[in-house]
Amino acid sequence: MKEKRKTLVISITIVVLIIFTVAGATYAYWTWITSKNEQTDLILSVDQTSQKGKLNARINGAVQNVSKLIPVSSCTNENYVIKKPIILTYTNTTENNAIVKGTLTVSNFVSPNGKPNENALKYIKYAVTKNADNCTTDIIDGMSGSFNTTNGNLFSNITLKDNILEKNTIEMNETYYLWVWLDKNYSYQNIGNNETTDPMQDISFTLSWTGEISNET
C-alpha cells in the first residue's frame, strides 16, 4: 500500500511538474535581452557623407584685367576687353562622372545715359575659353553669345553649358577664361561739346557666378 502511495505521489508530482513546464512554455523559456548600453543605434541622414565617395566643387576667382569696354574689332585687344580667369576646383571620388553647371548673372547694372535697348545690348559679347590668349579658340561648347533682355529684365541669365567632372578625381583644378567685349559694329555719334547721350556709354555692371553639381544623366 505504501509503495502504491509513493508511486501515486511521484506520479502526481511528475504530472504537476509536467503541467507547470507545459504552462511555462506559453510565456518563455529562460529569456535574455540586451541592456541599454548594448543597444545598436541606427541613424539615417541625407547628405553627401552618407553616399559612397565625395563630390564638391568651388568656383574661384582671380584678378581680372582692369578694363572698360569700347567697340573693338577683335576681342583679343586686352586694353578694352574684359578677361577674367575662372578657376574651377572639384573633387569627385565617386564612381560616376558628375556635371557642374555655372550660371552667370548680371547685376548692379547702371546706365546713366538712359536704358539701352535690346538691339544695342546684343553687341556686348561673351565667351568662356580654355585658351588664355584668344577668345575665339578653345571656346567651351555653348559658352558664347550676347547679352540680351528677356522678360522685362535688363539681362537674361547666361547659363553655361554643363561641364563634366571626371570620376575618381581628387582636388582637380581647371582654369577657364571669361571674355566680355563690345563688338565694333556698335556705332553711335555724340554731338556737341562734352555731350554723351549714348545709353551704351558709361555703363557699369557686375557678373556673378552661381553653380550646382549633380550626377551625370
Added chain:
Amino acid sequence: MVDKKKLIGTIIGVTLFGALIVGATFAWLTFGVEIDPNSATTGGTMNFSVAYIRGQDITNMQILGTATPTNVTTITTIKANKVAGSAPGELYLYLNTNEITEEYVQGVSETTLTTQEISDIIAASNALLTSGAIRYAACVGTCNSFTDSSVQTGTINSDSRATLYVGELAAEQTTYNIYFWLDGETVTNDHLGGMYSGFISAEAKQTEN
C-alpha cells in the same frame, strides 16, 4: 514575451535600412557649388566725348607772297581734348565750303547789286576757289615754321570738304592754330571781287589704341 518596444524599434530600423538601399539606386542629389566672392567680374563701358572750344571767326584774308607764322595774322584758335573716361580717338578739323549764291552775295553787300554785278561776283568767287589761292597751315600750339614736318598745310581748290588737321585726340586740352592766307603768286585780277564762305567743323573717331 518579447518586449513590444524593442520589437517596434527593430522593425523601424529594418525599414529605414531598406529605404537607404533603395535610395542608392536612384539619382544623386544636386548640391550647390561653393562660390568665391572674388569670382565676380566687374565691368562697364567707357564713353567717347570731346570737350571742344570753337575758334574765332575769320572775316578777311591777307594776300602774301611768302607766308610765315609771323606775317600771317588770319588765325583761328581751336581747343579740344577727350573728356575723362573717354576712349582713344583721332581728331579731325574740317573746312566746309558754302556755295556762293545770289542771295548770299546780295545779303553781304551793303548796297543793292544788279544782276550782272551779282553774276560777276559769283564768277570771280568760283575762280578764286578753284585757283588754289586759298592756303592754310594747321599747328598744334603755335607754328614755328610752316615747313616743319609736324605742320599740316594745304590748298583749298574745290568745294569738297577739306581736312585741315588730323591727329590723336589728346587727353589734356590742346590748342590748334589754323592759319589762312591768299597766295600772292596765284591771285589774279580775275579774282577781284570774289568771295569765299565756309565753316570749320570738328569730328572725332574712336580708335582701339
